[in-house]
Amino acid sequence: MTDQSYTGDHVNITSAEFVTSGTKPAHYPPAELPEVAFAGRSNVGKSSLINVLVNRKSLVRTSSTPGRTQLINFFRVNGNLMLVDLPGYGFAKVPLEVKRQWGPMVETFLSTRENLGCVVLILDIRREPTEEDQLMLQWLRAYDIPVLVVVTKCDKVSKNERAKQTALIARTLGLAREEMAFFSALSKEGRDEVWKRIAEILADTKVEPGI
Numbered sequence: 005m006t007d008q009s010y011t012g013d014h015v016n017i018t019s020a021e022f023v024t025s026g027t028k029p030a031h032y033p034p035a036e037l038p039e040v041a042f043a044g045r046s047n048v049g050k051s052s053l054i055n056v057l058v059n060r061k062s063l064v065r066t067s068s069t070p071g072r073t074q075l076i077n078f079f080r081v082n083g084n085l086m087l088v089d090l091p092g093y094g095f096a097k098v099p100l101e102v103k104r105q106w107g108p109m110v111e112t113f114l115s116t117r118e119n120l121g122c123v124v125l126i127l128d129i130r131r132e133p134t135e136e137d138q139l140m141l142q143w144l145r146a147y148d149i150p151v152l153v154v155v156t157k158c159d160k161v162s163k164n165e166r167a168k169q170t171a172l173i174a175r176t177l178g179l180a181r182e183e184m185a186f187f188s189a190l191s192k193e194g195r196d197e198v199w200k201r202i203a204e205i206l207a208d209t210k211v212e213p214g215i
Contacts, residue, residue, distance in 0.1 A: 020058035044126030046092035049156040052189035159188040
């Protein structure tokens with residue numbers, strides 16, 4: 005990320021737009037831009053994180069109903085980077101058949117998308133990582149896909165509780181604290197840090213944009 009729109013710890017978002025949705029490769033946009041995908045449990049704050057990152061209130065639709073996102077959604081940022089919103093996993097109240105489709109749909113995207121530079125795995129600071137969270141991280145590592153773990157909703161816990169939960173998450177997932185970024189959609193804490201970490205990861209790949 006060497007373009008003038010990325011300077012130091014600040015990203016200047018000049019444009020952010022919805023491109024398309026899909027469930028299989030034929031639906032994806034051409035693999036011309038670097039992509040950063042966002043994954044996590046339903047209701048973990050994924051949509052809010054993306055909206056804050058791109059300085060838009062409703063680019064990604066947020067919902068109090070877990071599992072509302074049932075497609076892979078693509079958003080173009082600054083004309084040269086694609087953010088990809090993956091369906092949430094977990095306790096979503098959706099038909100079982102829909103749930104069964106999610107796994108293969110997401111796995112196909114993650115394992116075949118050659119311009120995928122990073123996956124942001126999102127966790128709620130108030131929750132212990134689930135087996136699904138652990139499996140997702142293991143799967144990404146097995147495919148050698150760079151991962152940034154972002155811990156959200158940090159405004160909802162005290163300083164002491166935050167330290168306690170951080171240690172629990174790190175221990176459960178086998179992470180060092182330095183491997184995690186902390187975020188709050190309410191205070192926007194961590195926005196620049198998340199962008200900085202994404203930039204560092206993409207700079208180490210062959211899919212670096214100039215955002």
